[in-house]
Amino acid sequence: MSTAVDQPAIPLIPFSNQDRPSSEIINTCVHCGLCLSACPTYRETGLETASPRGRIYLMKAVDEGRIGLESAVFQEQMSLCLNCRACEAACPSGVQYGLILEASRAQIEQARHAPPPALPARPLWQRALRGAVFGALFNDMRLFRGFATSMALYQQSGIQWLARRSGALHLLGLAETERLLPTLSGQATVPMGQIYPADGPRRYSVALLTGCIMSSAFSHVHAATIRVLQKNGCEVILPPDQGCCGALHTHGGDLDGGRALARRNIAAFSGLGVDAIIVNAAGCGSTMKEYAHLLHDDPEWYVRAEAFVAMVKDVHEFLAGIELNTRDLRPLNLRVTYQEPCHLAHAQRISGQPRNLLQAIPGLELIEMAESALCCGSAGVYNITQPEMAAALGVRKVRNALSTGARVIATANPGCALQIVGELQRRGEHVQVHYIVELLDAAYIQE
Incomplete structure (x- = not known):
């Protein structure tokens, strides 16, 4: 007979000791349900399992050995969650849901490479894709910028027009994914130690994360950010050797990959003597502010991560915290x-x-x-x-x-x-x- 959760396979695959979700955080949830209305997937489906409370119940079941990582419902719900963290803002108990979700996803990925009993490996094409994206593109910004340049050529050469008109993208099942590709100019913000002086007397010295997608697809936003900071008396530095923040790795269950990128950025921004490390992408800023948690088991890097996190400021957070230059603002009738x-x-x-x-x-x-x-x-x-x-x-x-x-x-x-x-x-x-x-x-x- 099936359980209230789903039919388990034998033997059960438990959480491993490495990067396991915190039992303390799991048990902080009192199942009050105040998170339900904040959860997008619950709002769309109305299913208890598709809510933060339901997913924590599944985590607790694995933690207590009542089901295992092989549970189809557990895997499905860890994937269906957006990790938007709206439940955290609504939670009266302060459950750090994002941390246990990312750890649960890491457990699933680690179980695919564990000795028996283990989860089946991903299909070859998925392993190749994850290796190319997480292991190569986002680890090497030269490769990433090269890929972005090739996508710009695809858009500007007429190949994109042909691919869309011919129906080839639909046949390959890529039409909806390809539609999300931003318009690329081939221009990129490449951090090489550039220093942009303040407009007028210098009030602050700040360093800017250029990142991966932002530096390639949204370099115009970086240019705007630099000019706005300059207008507010900031000297802006683009440290070399920085790279991707690691958000996609940590959200996708590759915590080791996220840690490697965190160490790289901590090293790149060390010793600059700046007042703040500015981030203009919400997902990047959120991940960077959690570097200390990501490296909490690494004594050599944990203290450095804490100092780094203390410096990270979202650009809106920073500008709202200083005396904003309103003198030079002209009207925008929008x-x-x-x-x-x-x-x-x-x-x-x-x-x-x-x-x-x-x-x-x-x-x-x-x-x-x-x-x-x-x-x-x-x-x-x-x-x-x-x-x-x-x-x-x-x-x-x-x-x-x-x-x-x-x-x-x-x-x-x-x-x-x-x-x-x-x-x-x-x-x-x-x-x-x-x-x-x-x-x-x-x-x-x-x-």
């Missing part, structure tokens, strides 16, 4: 609505600061959308691995944004921007999507 990235609003608890910056721009009318902090469905590579749920959440987000009548949707994360632009294009809507720093940059008088 109707704007703000889509809150999950890892800014929930993981970093930064919600008021972006709105304050938007409202500081003369002439700009900020119109609040319904469910502004509900996940848009991007969540790293979620819109590739869980396309149906991602699409439903993307539709919901864009419908709420369009209902405001705003002609600009402001955001602060690359995945959110790509997800929203993709849904707008599918609908044939000509609403613009911009980062908040882009709007600030447009408002500042350029000499």
Whole structure:
């Protein structure tokens, strides 16, 4: 007879000692249910198992040996979760859900490589893809920039037009994934130790994370960020040897890969003597602020990670915490609505600061959308691995944004921007999507 969870296989595959989810965090949950209304997957499905409370129940069942990692329901729900962290913001008990979710995903991946009893290995094509993406592209920014250049050539040479018109993408099952590809110019922000002086007297010295996707697909956002910081008396440094923040690795169950990238960035930003390390992508900032937890078992790096984390500031957090230069802001007569990235609003608890910056721009009318902090469905590579749920959440987000009548949707994360632009294009809507720093940059008088 089946259990209340699902039919277990014999023998059960337990959590291993390495990177196991904390029993203490799991048992902090009192199953009150206040997280349910905040959870996007529960809102869409109405299923208890697709809620934070339900997923913690599954983790607890594995932790106590009642089911194992081979449970199909356990694997399905660890994958279906967006890791948006909205449940953490709603939780009265302070359950650190993101930490136990990432650890649970790591347990599943580690069990695929463990001696018997172990989970079946991923299909060869999946192993090859994960190796190419996690092991190569995101570990070497030269490779990543080379790949981005090839994608720019694909777009600009006419091959993309041909691939779309011919139906080849549909035959390969890649049409929806390819639609999310941003427009690439082939230009990239390459950190080589550049120092951009403050506009006027220097008030602060800051270092900027250039990252991977941001440096290649959103280099124009980096340029805007640098100019806005300069306008606010900041000297901006781009340290060499930095790279990907490791967010996709840690969210995808590759904690060792995330640790390697964390060590690289900690080393790259050490000894600069800056006042802050600035991040303009919500997902990157959230991960970087958790480097100390990621390296808590590494005595050599843990202390360095704590010092690093203390310096990390989201760009909106930083600008809202100083005396903002409003003297040089000229009016922008725009109707704007703000889509809150999950890892800014929930993981970093930064919600008021972006709105304050938007409202500081003369002439700009900020119109609040319904469910502004509900996940848009991007969540790293979620819109590739869980396309149906991602699409439903993307539709919901864009419908709420369009209902405001705003002609600009402001955001602060690359995945959110790509997800929203993709849904707008599918609908044939000509609403613009911009980062908040882009709007600030447009408002500042350029000499």
